[in-house]
Amino acid sequence: MGGDETATSKAPRTERGKRTLRKLLDAAAAEFGERGYHEASISGITQRAGAALGTFYTYFDSKEQVFRALVDDMGHLTRQHIAERVPGNVDRLTAERLGLEAFIEFVREHKDLYRIVMEAQFVAEDAYLNYYKVFAAAYTRNLAQAAEKGEIRPGHEEERAWALIGMSVFLGMRYAVWSSDKPAKEVAAAAAELITFGLSPLARGGGGN
Amino acid sequence: MGGDETATSKAPRTERGKRTLRKLLDAAAAEFGERGYHEASISGITQRAGAALGTFYTYFDSKEQVFRALVDDMGHLTRQHIAERVPGNVDRLTAERLGLEAFIEFVREHKDLYRIVMEAQFVAEDAYLNYYKVFAAAYTRNLAQAAEKGEIRPGHEEERAWALIGMSVFLGMRYAVWSSDKPAKEVAAAAAELITFGLSPLARGGGGN
DNA sequence: CTGTAACTTGAATATTGACTCAGGTTTCGA
């Protein structure tokens, strides 16, 4: 559970090596993102990176291993990006809105990597599971804390966490991966309103009957 | 948009042929469901079906074609199952709860096929897109109608539709595909409560401040 | 019964692409 690099005896030892590794990682992200895991080829990756085929195996043990590395990377990047955009001291409902907004923007800027995360479900299921379990656990905790403070109604934290993650993921897929037609702010606002008040006509100053 | 079989000159013409086709479809669902598209092999399918390798190509043009056939099939089955469990005359919020409940149950009974739908995103993106677009369109329409009747607050129907689908999908994944620990009813109830009232502590008779 | 269309069979073909390896080239500390 630490933060090791995926342990290999393959870490680069010189500047040149570091540069090459980085080129390969970027190339792999592009190749996997564009063509999907199985269509992607190692030779495609090395061509993009401007390296020879064999060089790949200087830094990675297998095709699957790079893929996993990219999934883990994406987890860190996502959490980091969201954390940066969501101040620690706002209430939960505001945090939800800002978080979703940040998430959609992030996906838009990293479509390739995001596609990789989604495909991980079928290529490296445990990495995928882990990716979302970490999110779900954090989410569940945040909801429970917010409930204690009276910022939200308590109960069903786990189910809510998964439901909210599902919302984010699908809104991300629809409004970031497939099309960026609507501003992230707008989509996030609509979702936040749903999350906050639900669909009930009685909510808010809601009228009669 | 009709209900054609996936047009082939390959439809069976005798009873024996029909039986074989069915065996192959069932075997394909199992093989793809268990091993995923790329790990699955035609010979695996024909072995499960108790048929010779070449027989497969009597009924299908390619591996991808069976896969697509299964995705389409799943769309029909899902909609049908949900429609059966959700009476036409209940209000929207009740329909949401019953629909989600039916969906989770359905996924539990068809894990294989459901996995196939999810994987379609990477194998047959257009089939996948179509699967969800049909859902989203129907959903958007239902929400708009409910809004007109005053059953829910109006606005943002499309975003809401995708958000709600995302909820269902992730709850299905977590509580049906990955584990069936909690009863579908319970999960559906928790989600329905979220959808209806949101997280706001002010909703319902909800207390002060 | 009989002929033929429908169906079945599984060995053979063809392609693809992950991974290896033996032989260079570059880097960098001493």
Added chain:
DNA sequence: TCGAAACCTGAGTCAATATTCAAGTTACAG
């Protein structure tokens, strides 16, 4: 400057498997 460690190269190996096909077998209309 020198040499060993690090790094790079890309042709070749090898296994996997989607798809084809020519030779049977079965169903069934007439």
